[in-house]
Amino acid sequence: MRILFLAPHPFYQDRGTPIAVKLMLQTLSERGEEVDLLTYHEGKEVSYPNICIHRIANLGFVRNVRPGFSWKKVICDFFMFLSMCSMLLKKRYDIVHAVEESAFMAIFVKMLIRIPYIYDMDSSMAQQIVEKSPSLKPISRLLDLLEGVAVKKALAVMPVCEALADIALTHDRNKKVLILHDVPLSTENKNGQNINIGNEIETSGLRVVYVGNLEPYQGIDLLLKSFQMVLAKRNSTNLVIVGGMDSDIQKYKSKCKQLGIAEKVHFVGQRPIDNLEGYLQQADILVSPRITGKNTPMKIYSYLQSGKAVLATNIYSHTQLLNDQVAAIAEPTPEAFSGSLLQLVEDGALRMKIGAAGKRLVEQQYSLESFKEKVNDLYDWVERNINN
Template identity: 45%
Template structure:
């Protein structure tokens, strides 16, 4: 499907991420780049040196300079990313000097280099806004809190200079509109990525010896995900449901070791299983094995990507009752609990004890995904945004 506004137009998409990896932002970047190419745009995707080389139809993949001493680049702010961003900027400048681009599509902190490149080369840029970075930075590094007004001003300047903003959730879209009301702003949520037909060879119950209810968390193990909270809740439940098992898919070796130690201290090591990362193509296979899917996130304004696949699986979802979840979830499609061990334990217990409630929530969740968070809905929103963007730019 090609659109008139995309005809013969080229986009430089800058994603300051290891690419490709099976985790949130790289998955979203892959989807977006492929769908822009499907609309008829010529897409050059510029990423970090680290990651697996993959083929995306209609997309040329470029990397910043290889830095042998920098690897295992994780999500979120880090000194490693700052160094990589310097080389990413130099590579972006080289690409612009040797190619003709109509737009720059800047993911996350690439907005700052995109704003500079836009001024220098007079190319409109789109801010792909996955979070409010100023707030996220302070949340992660509390010692920076006195500098939050400075970060907010810098981020606000970048939003005001963007020709358009793509936000991953309503709260972030509203924030962008409040700062740059004249620019097109689209809320382009993530979509259900679980493969309903995917099959694997790891039966979690058999492999791990779980005879009772199977609880599942999928995702990284950064602090904001609330794994501490989840393990505390398991501590509340261990005597009441001794046969229940919590399986955690994802996380680095370092994070897994840390939380295994915490599970031991909580006395739930025999009920909590950290199995590491699995290929995203097997996501549906693992989700369907669970009785309850859990998202215990405690910080952030963006909706976790996993939520859309959780909903699409038809398995009952339990999540913290915070804006990071409630801009998508309601009590019609999920069990929402306060972010306390007692409330989470009570929610898990309620869902374990009421299979009919689990079935009702799962059915309603699948209906919501099919209506609002499908691939076809994503494509329509993306096409409309770029059409509106092209119309808003004076030649």
Template identity: 35%
Template sequence: MRRPRRVLMFAPEPVFTPRGTPFSVVGRLKAYSDLGVEVDVVTYHLGQDVPLPGIRFHRIWRLPGVRKVKVGPSLVKPWLDLLLLMKASLVWKPHRYDLIHTHEEAGVIGVLWREIFGCPHLYDMHSSLAQQMTNFRFSSSRWVRRAMEDIERLILTHCDSVLVICEDLRRYVEGLGYGEKLTLLENTLDYSFLWDGKSPGVLQDEPNLPRPWVVYVGTLEPYQGIDLLLASVRTLRDGKAWTGTVLVAGGSHDQVDYYRGLARELGVDEVVSFLGTVGPREAEELVRRADVLVSPRTSGTNTPLKIYSYLRSGKPIVATNIWSHTQVLNPDVCRLVAPEPSDFAAALGELLAKPGLRASLGERARRFAAERFSDDRYRETLLAAALRAMERKSESCAA
């Protein structure tokens, strides 16, 4: 089976913006580009083009009043996805593409294109559409969840190959009976190609923040556990065991305002600095300059993208011992603790007080990442999933 030469990708996200799924989408594009595959990407009107050889962005028309798209489900997304479908119809050219690669709910478009035009369909499953309804507190309705489950099964039934990003999703899809289509592709790619290496300015206004630095990088959705982090800092301060500064990078203006208010209520606002949304280059620099990295997530099952950059950094990590983390992390490479303020505070306090322990734990994390993850393996895995889609479609046509 020959390699795909041209791929049509549907990405119902603001690509590129510095958050989970858009990072993942750009990772796929980088791998395709490195493999010499040309990709036409149909995506939202928001976000920045990423200059990569062979990659072309096709953006939907602007929807009046829509200047941002929040993480997870929203009432505006169906309208944006309708525009995505319309744009895809204009971009599509018969016999031009060897493969359709869809992300998230755009898998429905992939089903249509496969059935109408006979093009092989690779579905990139970053999360369960049904589970998103509860994970993002969008809807608790049984009917809404059932509808999303039916859509998910429709996509999985009528695609030729499925990419999943973590062990939990692999088990979930296997449990639904689609194991023969599965490929696990963790988001382990080194995303340093997204920035130019210049010195970032995110900390220029605060050059004298007390050390050590405890750094969190990511979104500020409720499941990320920022309230747990703040409560842990209060526990350490109450016990006179706190030294240093907590730096929190990410979140919308409203989210930052909310957590700043919570920090004031807890009496830790003097030692916690909320930086708001930062670019990927600035985020990487924060990780590099950290003394301790934290992921206080309290719920969810997908592995946070940040975990892979945390591991590569060679800095010590404190994370909650929920499945979201433990499907990648283990006690040899980080401190895994219960999602309780006392437990998180104890692990954080130990690392803040022991520079030698920070160095040894960080080095074990770095070695673990170097042994387990590589960009070459990432590219090979993506190519294998694409070839599987093309082979299965060819077999179904022959049958």
């Protein structure tokens, strides 16, 4: 099949959605599909057989496009729409694979030249926009309706978790919906096994590690306040934060100074995804303090795969995958989160128990092979529908 793949974000970058897109492209390449990927001007170059990467014009005035709704993304999406129209004039495609908001571009294509599309639902666009820009809350119902249109017009919907599948089925209960869970990245990336945190920062005692961006929804403020409370009782514990843009790191370093914990919180900045396993293996406890969202964070799968104890907040973003048998679950308040963190710091047997249980869960149910099998099943179904 000839596939037009719309990815409205920088590609490639070592973060959630671009990583998922990379895995999808690898699978489609292995199938022998002919894929034209259209994406933003930013990102690292990657190469796969049968995959041709097209980028929007290099917008010198738009740099460092971040996750979530922003005016930078609106500008990039406008130029992406123009590029898409140009590509459609030159080539006929069998299917459009539309990630997140590019589904609305795909609706235009379907209405104009009747090419069907798959809606790759990595998040709830309506919820994400309101969380990023609370001033838009009065139009949240309109945003829900628009998201519903994207679902209803799609040939199939691919959400990344049960919560998003529920949203899709609420809009259209007869829609073909296939949940495509993320997978642990550490199974494919062994280059980080020789990483030594001690060579980058001076630490002694237990290491609590967070991996990810430092956007507000990730709950870094909650994490730092909770860690301050833990240090009051166990001051040999260290917090290592891997990831984040320089501006966010500086902001949270200032926050640490205000809280009096700067000497115990270590920011190592962004690191290649190939080094992920090395950092996870040197942790004693892995944390996900996220405070909002519906989709399960991609890092959770790698956290579990590492065999280390995981502490996550009690929000559906986490609990649709985790329970108290495979992770420590705490309410998203400093008192509750610090209490659970302190319990893990003090109880090595508990850390080993839930770490082993989490590893079993992800190996049995969320492997890369399972991911590829689901992608192949869906595209086999799509091909049959197109041919009919």
